[in-house]
Amino acid sequence: MSESAEEISLQLRDSRMKAALLKAAKEPLHIEETPKPEPGPGQVLLRVRASGVCRTDLHIVDGELPSRKEPLIPGHQIVGIVEEGATAELPLGTRVGVSWIGGIDGTCRYCRRGLENLCDAPVFTGYTTNGGYAEYAVARSDFVFKLPTELDDLHAAPLLCAGIIGFRSLRVAGVEPGDRVGLFGFGASAHLAIAVLRSWNCEVYVSTRGASHRQLAASLGATWVGTETDKPPVELDRAVTFAPSGDVVIAALASLRKGGAVAINAIHLDRIPEFDYDRLLWGERQIRSVANMTRSDARDFLQIAADIHLQPNVTVFSLDHANEALAAIRNDAIDGAAVVVP
Numbered sequence: 001m002s003e004s005a006e007e008i009s010l011q012l013r014d015s016r017m018k019a020a021l022l023k024a025a026k027e028p029l030h031i032e033e034t035p036k037p038e039p040g041p042g043q044v045l046l047r048v049r050a051s052g053v054c055r056t057d058l059h060i061v062d063g064e065l066p067s068r069k070e071p072l073i074p075g076h077q078i079v080g081i082v083e084e085g086a087t088a089e090l091p092l093g094t095r096v097g098v099s100w101i102g103g104i105d106g107t108c109r110y111c112r113r114g115l116e117n118l119c120d121a122p123v124f125t126g127y128t129t130n131g132g133y134a135e136y137a138v139a140r141s142d143f144v145f146k147l148p149t150e151l152d153d154l155h156a157a158p159l160l161c162a163g164i165i166g167f168r169s170l171r172v173a174g175v176e177p178g179d180r181v182g183l184f185g186f187g188a189s190a191h192l193a194i195a196v197l198r199s200w201n202c203e204v205y206v207s208t209r210g211a212s213h214r215q216l217a218a219s220l221g222a223t224w225v226g227t228e229t230d231k232p233p234v235e236l237d238r239a240v241t242f243a244p245s246g247d248v249v250i251a252a253l254a255s256l257r258k259g260g261a262v263a264i265n266a267i268h269l270d271r272i273p274e275f276d277y278d279r280l281l282w283g284e285r286q287i288r289s290v291a292n293m294t295r296s297d298a299r300d301f302l303q304i305a306a307d308i309h310l311q312p313n314v315t316v317f318s319l320d321h322a323n324e325a326l327a328a329i330r331n332d333a334i335d336g337a338a339v340v341v342p
């Protein structure tokens with residue numbers, strides 16, 4: 001007897017998965033069935049457990065970053081279980097995280113200098129390649145990170161970009177233990193960075209719009225909280241800005257001591273306004289951007305997160321409601337991070 005219709009439909013379903021597809025910028029994601037990806041050489045197939053929502057996803061969906069792939073499955077903070085492509089290091093069933101940096105060429109002048117975050121030919125998860133707003137995803141085996149058992153799926157997902165890049169921002173700003181550090185904006189990334197800063201005994205000054213963000217910052221141990229127009233009451237050693245706004249960068253710069261640095265944690269800024277060099281940048285103050293992340297940033301941060309039992313605030317959305325999750329970030333409607341689960 002030939003295969004029954006039911007068996008054929010089961011097999012068909014087995015080769016299909018549900019995903020949120022971006023078909024054209026500025027349109028809502030389409031939640032629909034699509035072929036399940038197959039891992040190529042050096043890749044693993046992951047059954048997705050959770051996928052964090054990042055502000056960069058909004059820039060992609062809203063067309064503020066040029067389209068690199070259509071249709072595209074966004075999402076670059078993936079927690080998944082290895083189902084195919086297992087290796088000795090990554091046995092079947094290993095729980096791993098995938099971040100924004102999905103691959104590098106390993107040969108360009110930046111890679112050769114250990115600056116893999118600046119690679120000339122990078123793969124970006126959920127941007128140049130499909131990401132995690134789906135039931136399954138593939139990833140390069142050498143770009144997945146084993147997740148410490150202290151971190152559960154929902155709380156690990158927002159660590160994978162927001163957390164890692166927030167941590168890298170602290171490194172780029174040159175934060176040292178005990179420093180006075182300003183956080184300008186208090187979304188997913190900042191609310192993770194403050195936990196690391198507190199564990200380093202830093203004083204944290206948070207300037208952000210939205211009373212609930214200020215309350216969250218205070219509850220997480222900020223020394224001072226103010227609105228986006230309030231100036232911190234002391235001169236800061238270091239500052240990190242999180243808003244896609246050049247005005248915020250200038251506000252941060254205006255709060256620095258001589259020799260201090262501002263790290264800009266934003267892949268896109270509206271513009272940088274004119275500012276007074278003599279008053280704001282003279283005195284060896286620095287402005288630096290933060291681009292992507294390295295695998296060692298990821299490993300170091302995940303270890304710290306496990307050590308300090310970092311517990312992000314998360315709001316969970318089902319994959320069917322991926323558009324609502326994006327809207328929540330766009331409207332600053334939640335405190336902490338949004339996570340999509342299939």
Ligand SMILES: [Zn+2]
Nearest residue numbers: 108111119120
């Ligand atoms: Zn490279």
Ligand SMILES: [Zn+2]
Nearest residue numbers: 054056100161
């Ligand atoms: Zn991101």
